[in-house]
Amino acid sequence: MRLVTAPIALDDLLAETAAPEAGALAIFCGTVRNHNENRQVKKLSYSAYEPLAEKTLADIEHEARSKFDILDCRIVHRLGELKIGDTSLLIVVRSVHRAEAYEASRYAIEEVKHRAPIWKLEEYADGTWSYVKGCSLNERHHVET
Amino acid sequence: MLRTPVGFQSFINAKRVAMMEIRVEYYGILEQVCGTRAEQLELQDGGQVTVRDAIDRLVKRHAGLEPHREHMAYAVGEALIRENAPVHDGTVLALLPPVSGG
Numbered sequence: 100m101r102l103v104t105a106p107i108a109l110d111d112l113l114a115e116t117a118a119p120e121a122g123a124l125a126i127f128c129g130t131v132r133n134h135n136e137n138r139q140v141k142k143l144s145y146s147a148y149e150p151l152a153e154k155t156l157a158d159i160e161h162e163a164r165s166k167f168d169i170l171d172c173r174i175v176h177r178l179g180e181l182k183i184g185d186t187s188l189l190i191v192v193r194s195v196h197r198a199e200a201y202e203a204s205r206y207a208i209e210e211v212k213h214r215a216p217i218w219k220l221e222e223y224a225d226g227t228w229s230y231v232k233g234c235s236l237n238e239r240h241h242v243e244t
Numbered sequence: 245m246l247r248t249p250v251g252f253q254s255f256i257n258a259k260r261v262a263m264m265e266i267r268v269e270y271y272g273i274l275e276q277v278c279g280t281r282a283e284q285l286e287l288q289d290g291g292q293v294t295v296r297d298a299i300d301r302l303v304k305r306h307a308g309l310e311p312h313r314e315h316m317a318y319a320v321g322e323a324l325i326r327e328n329a330p331v332h333d334g335t336v337l338a339l340l341p342p343v344s345g346g
Contacts, residue, residue, distance in 0.1 A: 146272065147345070148338050148340055150319075150321055150322045151319050176345060176346075187346070188345070208346060211345055212344075212345060213343075214343070215343060215346075216271065216319070216340050216345075217343055217344070217346075218271065218272035218273070218344055220272075230273040230344065232344065233341070233344030234344075235315040235341075235342045236317035236340055237315065237317040237324075
């Protein structure tokens with residue numbers, strides 16, 4: 100499960116990826132901040148096209164393992180309503196040495212932001228809301244057919 | 245022997261044009277633009293019917309969809325598909341605006 104509505108369980112991800120040969124563990128944690136483009140953000144809501152989002156996150160994990168000399172990569176994204184400070188995303192990478200863990204983690208978050216069909220709806224302090232501007236999937240040439 | 249009037253026969257033939265129905269799902273801002281999460285769309289099933297045909301119909305139904313068209317992507321199941329991909333009776337077509345996860 101890479102899309103969850105409950106808080107993301109870091110301990111579970113650490114246990115799933117535990118490896119005695121790993122000398123490095125990189126954890127990237129995306130959190131909800133209280134401002135965006137000069138506006139005060141009150142809360143966020145994430146939604147997804149789940150069939151493709153789940154597959155895209157799995158693809159990115161696989162790509163990270165193929166492109167970098169790492170032992171494991173796991174990505175979990177939260178959906179639903181989140182408060183300021185909540186964790187929206189966790190990426191866990193384990194490798195023998197630190198450089199590959201950092202690189203793979205950076206690769207994974209950039210790909211998630213550009214490719215995963217997930218949308219962020221911000222609600223502002225004044226009661227208005229808007230979807231955050233994002234990346235078009237049809238400009239990225241990931242179309243399969 | 246009774247003969248069917250020509251005008252009446254044309255009417256019957258016209259009624260025989262096969263129709264198909266797809267389900268369209270709207271995500272992100274497109275749900276607000278179209279005022280619904282999902283809806284049925286009936287299309288004439290003559291020759292190859294494509295995503296483009298469906299979108300042409302939908303922008304007539306929802307004028308607010310047109311400005312989003314250039315940046316929309318389309319998916320069926322786990323796969324992104326192009327505007328020239330075929331749709332069939334029962335296809336569930338997802339309309340995906342630019343993404344902003346993370």
